[in-house]
Amino acid sequence: MTAALYVHWAFCPYICPYCDFAKWAYDERAAERYVSALKAEIVQAPALQASTVFYGGGTPNAYAPAELVRVLALLRERFGVRDDAEVSTEVNPDRSLTSGFDELRAGGFNRLSIGAQSFEAAELHVLGRQHTADDVAETVRRARAGGFGNVNVDLMFGVPGQTEASWARSLDAAIALGVEHVSTYGLTIEEGTPYARWQAREPAAFADDEREARLYALAIEKLGAAGFEHYEISNFARPGFRCEHNANYWRNGAYLGLGVGAASYLGGVRSTHTRDRAAYEAAALAGEAIPGESEELTGDARTGEAVMLALRTSEGVDARTFRERYGVDVFTHYAPIIAEYAAAGLLVAGDGSVRLTARGRFLANDVCGAFLART
Ligand code: SF4
Numbered sequence: 001m002t003a004a005l006y007v008h009w010a011f012c013p014y015i016c017p018y019c020d021f022a023k024w025a026y027d028e029r030a031a032e033r034y035v036s037a038l039k040a041e042i043v044q045a046p047a048l049q050a051s052t053v054f055y056g057g058g059t060p061n062a063y064a065p066a067e068l069v070r071v072l073a074l075l076r077e078r079f080g081v082r083d084d085a086e087v088s089t090e091v092n093p094d095r096s097l098t099s100g101f102d103e104l105r106a107g108g109f110n111r112l113s114i115g116a117q118s119f120e121a122a123e124l125h126v127l128g129r130q131h132t133a134d135d136v137a138e139t140v141r142r143a144r145a146g147g148f149g150n151v152n153v154d155l156m157f158g159v160p161g162q163t164e165a166s167w168a169r170s171l172d173a174a175i176a177l178g179v180e181h182v183s184t185y186g187l188t189i190e191e192g193t194p195y196a197r198w199q200a201r202e203p204a205a206f207a208d209d210e211r212e213a214r215l216y217a218l219a220i221e222k223l224g225a226a227g228f229e230h231y232e233i234s235n236f237a238r239p240g241f242r243c244e245h246n247a248n249y250w251r252n253g254a255y256l257g258l259g260v261g262a263a264s265y266l267g268g269v270r271s272t273h274t275r276d277r278a279a280y281e282a283a284a285l286a287g288e289a290i291p292g293e294s295e296e297l298t299g300d301a302r303t304g305e306a307v308m309l310a311l312r313t314s315e316g317v318d319a320r321t322f323r324e325r326y327g328v329d330v331f332t333h334y335a336p337i338i339a340e341y342a343a344a345g346l347l348v349a350g351d352g353s354v355r356l357t358a359r360g361r362f363l364a365n366d367v368c369g370a371f372l373a374r375t
Contacts, residue, residue, distance in 0.1 A: 001048045001049070001254060001266070002048065002050075002051050002254065003048045003049075003050065003250040003253070003254035003255050003256045003266060004051050004052045004053075004054065004073060004245050004249070004253065004254070004255040004256070005050045005051070005053045005054070005079060005081075005165045005255070005256050005258065006054050006055060006056060006245075006256070006257040006258065006259075006262055006263075007053070007054070007055050007056070007060075007071065007075070007258045007259055007262075008022065008054070008056060008058060008257065008259030008260060008262045009055055009056070009057040009058040009059065009060040009062065009063060009068075009257065009259070009260075010022055010023055010024055010057060010058045010134065010259060010260050011023065011024055011025070011026040011027070011030070011031050011034070011041060011057070011058055011059060011062045011063075011314055012024070012025060012026060012057065012058055012059040012062060012092070013025075013059060013062055013092065013094060013096075013097065013130070014128070014130055015193035016124070016127060016128040016129060016222070017126075017127075017193060017195050017198075018128075018129045018187060018189070018190070018193055018194075018195040019075070019127045019190075019193065020055065020128065020190030020191075020192070020193055021261070021274045022058070022260050022261030022277070023057060023058040023059075024058075024060045024277065026059075030207050031063065031078070033281055033353045034260070034277065034281060035063065035067060035071070036281075036285065037280060037284035037285050038071065038258060038259055038284070039074055039084055040250055040256050040285050040287065041259070041284040041290065042071070042074050042075060042078055042258060043074075043078065044257060044284075044287055045078065045079075045256060046256070046266070047234065047255075048079060048101070048256060048266075049079065050075065050079035050081040050082075050085065051079050051082075051085060051244075051253075052086045052087070052088075052244050052248065052295060053072065053081055053085065053086075053087045053088070053245070054088045054089075054245040055068065055073060055088065055089035055090060055315050056088060056090050057107065057150060057166045058261075059090070059092045059097070059115075060089045060090055060091070060355055061089070061090075061091050061092055061097045062092070062096065062097065063152040064100070065099075065100035065101075065104050065107070066100075066103065067105040068089060068104060068107070068109075069103060069104065069106075069107030069109075070203070071108055071182075072109070073089065073107070073108075074323070076108070080128040081108075081196060084244060086110065086111055086150075086243070086244040087108050087109045087110050087111065087244055088110075088111035088112065088113055088152075088243070088245060089104065089109055089113070090114075090115060090291075091112050091113065091115065091139060091143075092115050092131065092132055093114050093115065093131045093136045093139040093263065094131045094135060095131070095135045095136075095138060095139075095288045098135075098138070098139045098142050100146075101142050101145070101146025101147070101148060102145075102146040102147060102360060103107070103146075104146065105147040105148060106147075109309050110148070110149075110150060111148070111150040111152070111243075112143050112150070112151050112152065112181055113150070113151075113152040113153075113154065113181075113183075114134040114136060114139050114146050114151065114152065114153050114154065114179075115154050115312050116131075116133075116153045116154060116155060116170075116174065117129055117154060117155060117156045118133075118155065118156060118159060118162075118166075118170050118171035119133040119169060119170040120133070120162070120166045120169065120170060121133070121135065121164075123156060123161060123162055123166065123170075124314070125161045126159060126160050126161055127138065127156070131261050131284055133173060134325075136153070136177070137173075137177060138152075138175075138256075140178075140179060149180075149181050149183070150241055151179045151180055151181070152179065152180070152181035152182065152183060152217045152243070153174045153179050153181070153182050153183075153343065154182075154183045154184075154185065155174060155182060155183070155185070155219075156182045156184070156185050156186075156187055157184060157186055157187070157207075157212065157215040157216065157219065158186045158187040158206070158207040158211070159187055159207075159364055160198075160205045160206055160207075160216060161205075162207070162354065164214060164218060167196060167215050167218055167219075168218060168222065168228055171218065171219060171222045171223065172211060172222070172310075174222070175222070175226045178251070180234045180237065180238045180241035181228075181236065181237045181238070181241050181242075181243065181265070182228060182233070182235075182237075183235050183236070184214075184216070184219045184234055185234055186212050187207070189206070201217075202220065212359050216237045216361075216362060217303065217362075218356075219236075220361075223236040224236075225353065227239075228312070229242075230314060231313060231314045232246070232250060232312050232313050233312045233361055246342075247313075248314050249309065249337070250309045251309070251310070251312050252265075252305065252306040252309050252310070253265075254266050254267070257273065259280075260273060260274070260275060260276075260277045260280040260281075261273055261274070261275040261280075266296070268293055268297055269295070269296045269297070269301065270293055270294065270296075271292055271293065271294030271295075271298055272292050272294070273290045273291070273292040273357055274290065274291045275291045276291075279291050292374050302326065303322075303326050303328050303333070304371045304372040306322070306325075306326065306371065307322075307330065307354075307368070307371040307372075308368040308369075308371055308372050309368065310322075311354070311364065311368055311371070312357055312364065312368075314355070315353065315355070316354050316355030316356065317354045317355075318351055318352065318353050318355060319352050319354070320352060325360055330354055331349065331354070333375065334354075334371060337370045337371060339355060339373060340357055340370075341360070341367050341370065345357060345360075346357055346360035346363055346366075347360055347367060348358055
């Protein structure tokens with residue numbers, strides 16, 4: 001079996017108030033124990049051939065480049081990562097964490113994803129980020145000097161205090177850096193975070209749907225005008241630089257997640273490791289199964305999920321591929337839903353595919369939800 005590999009690096013130099021990922025503030029001893037557990041899990045993971053590798057977190061570069069490279073070497077040994085495979089790591093652009101890109105490049109990484117979020121000092125402050133706009137530019141410069149020709153910048157819209165003008169400046173700044181890929185995510189408020197408490201106290205500080213839609217439209221307009229393909233709801237790439245690792249998710253392809261809280265989808269079974277780090281480490285180090293949850297996706301749950309993922313992409317659902325893989329004719333199986341959303345101008349069906357319209361991308365959650373809900 002071939003699968004994409006995701007490796008979760010669980011430590012951060014600081015904790016951002018909006019974040020709901022499985023992450024902890026960096027502590028050297030804890031970080032050492034965690035990486036030992038990660039290596040133990042890699043050694044006992046199911047045998048498969050890796051198509052791509054993605055390091056996420058947390059903050060992978062809270063660890064030294066040599067450690068990231070050592071784990072990649074182990075992944076190569078264990079999963080036969082091909083030399084031409086896309087191998088990405090997320091990077092926090094804090095200047096103190098961005099040395100050694102040449103070491104990463106020599107060790108086999110060929111794509112960087114920089115968590116810029118914004119180029120505006122006030123927005124970075126409100127997001128609790130400790131880097132500056134100059135740090136992002138410096139990270140790109142160091143990445144280029146280190147031999148990286150494939151660089152993504154993550155940006156966030158809907159940040160409290162953000163205006164259309166300040167969002168436009170961030171987009172322009174990202175474009176001016178000459179990166180190959182830009183991801184734009186709307187801020188989501190996750191339960192239990194400091195941001196959730198802030199929103200409960202002061203809802204007006206946060207962008208409403210209408211404002212979010214205007215900010216998203218601005219991203220589409222500016223990145224499109226700069227020559228980026230809007231190939232997935234949140235993702236824009238220069239031709240030839242789509243993220244292959246994520247493309248596998250949207251194809252509903254198999255993936256193996258390693259690390260605390262990581263998710264896998266193998267053989268139609270979706271599973272998620274526990275977010276209890278101590279429990280994760282104890283199991284991995286003892287060579288036992290990692291505790292967590294799993295569910296087998298069958299029938300409409302499986303096809304609904306596949307439609308939802310494919311609709312995120314500019315190509316949408318390819319009916320022939322869908323029929324071959326799931327034995328389901330998407331046009332007939334989902335006829336009432338397609339008819340309803342096509343009439344509303346949110347979907348277009350024909351020429352062998354079902355796709356979101358430009359307007360449909362703004363309401364993708366509603367449209368996808370309808371396919372998921374079909375039973
Ligand atoms: S947003 Fe990123 S850097 Fe901030 S706490 Fe979450 S994982 Fe860490």
